[in-house]
Amino acid sequence: MIKYKLTVQYLGTRYSGWQIQSDKRTIQGTIKDALLQLTGETVSVVGAGRTDSGVHALGQVAHIRLEKEMEAARLQRALNGILPWDIRMFSVRTAPPDFHAQKSAIRKRYLYRIYNGPVLSPLLSGRVHQVIHPLNFDAMSEAAGMIVGRHDFKGFAAAAAKVRDHHRTVLASRFVHRGRDVRYRIEADGFLHHMVRNIMGTLLQIGSGKRSASDMLRILESRDRRNAGPTARPEGLYLVKVWY
Numbered sequence: 154m155i156k157y158k159l160t161v162q163y164l165g166t167r168y169s170g171w172q173i174q175s176d177k178r179t180i181q182g183t184i185k186d187a188l189l190q191l192t193g194e195t196v197s198v199v200g201a202g203r204t205d206s207g208v209h210a211l212g213q214v215a216h217i218r219l220e221k222e223m224e225a226a227r228l229q230r231a232l233n234g235i236l237p238w239d240i241r242m243f244s245v246r247t248a249p250p251d252f253h254a255q256k257s258a259i260r261k262r263y264l265y266r267i268y269n270g271p272v273l274s275p276l277l278s279g280r281v282h283q284v285i286h287p288l289n290f291d292a293m294s295e296a297a298g299m300i301v302g303r304h305d306f307k308g309f310a311a312a313a314a315k316v317r318d319h320h321r322t323v324l325a326s327r328f329v330h331r332g333r334d335v336r337y338r339i340e341a342d343g344f345l346h347h348m349v350r351n352i353m354g355t356l357l358q359i360g361s362g363k364r365s366a367s368d369m370l371r372i373l374e375s376r377d378r379r380n381a382g383p384t385a386r387p388e389g390l391y392l393v394k395v396w397y
Contacts, residue, residue: 158246171203297326337353
């Protein structure tokens with residue numbers, strides 16, 4: 154069997170997330186169906202992470218194994234000819250047998266996009282989170298910097314998350330904004346379920362004056378999801394890059 158590394162870009166608007174669900178359209182399921190149509194093989198598509206419904210990706214990574222070898226560039230062209238317009242194979246490469254899209258990952262980058270203004274262009278609909286009222290970017294930036302380093306992020310994890318260790322190392326956490334375009338970038342050695350969206354929900358409360366920047370540290374120390382802000386909307390979130 155030949156293993157391939159896929160780098161996938163997609164708009165998550167029309168999909169119920171990455172992971173296959175029997176009664177819903179998903180990214181993973183759509184790729185699996187395209188591979189069946191192309192190769193006649195029922196292929197397992199293993200992703201680096203499970204993005205939620207409505208979340209996008211600029212650099213999702215997956216691996217597959219095929220019984221019959223196909224030249225990587227040909228496989229990429231053929232899949233892009235079958236897949237719907239909002240899913241694209243950005244690159245396809247052969248991979249060593251021990252490569253694993255999820256387990257081999259050592260670092261990931263997410264981006265959260267905000268449009269801070271009263272009128273949202275229809276061209277951005279479903280691709281950014283709109284906030285109408287002004288935001289305090291100084292307070293948000295101060296709070297974002299507080300989570301850099303190794304911490305227990307249980308307070309920012311989904312309440313139903315079933316993992317033993319909630320410790321993660323955040324390598325970058327910062328805002329960049331130009332006019333109404335606001336972008337939050339976070340990089341870490343791993344992420345818990347809903348971690349980025351829960352952090353963003355808290356940062357938005359801080360930017361709106363509902364919390365102080367120091368609340369970020371209090372939430373970390375409490376290890377209690379109930380102390381953090383609401384889960385931010387999915388349409389602003391992008392999985393940007395995975396390192397190996």
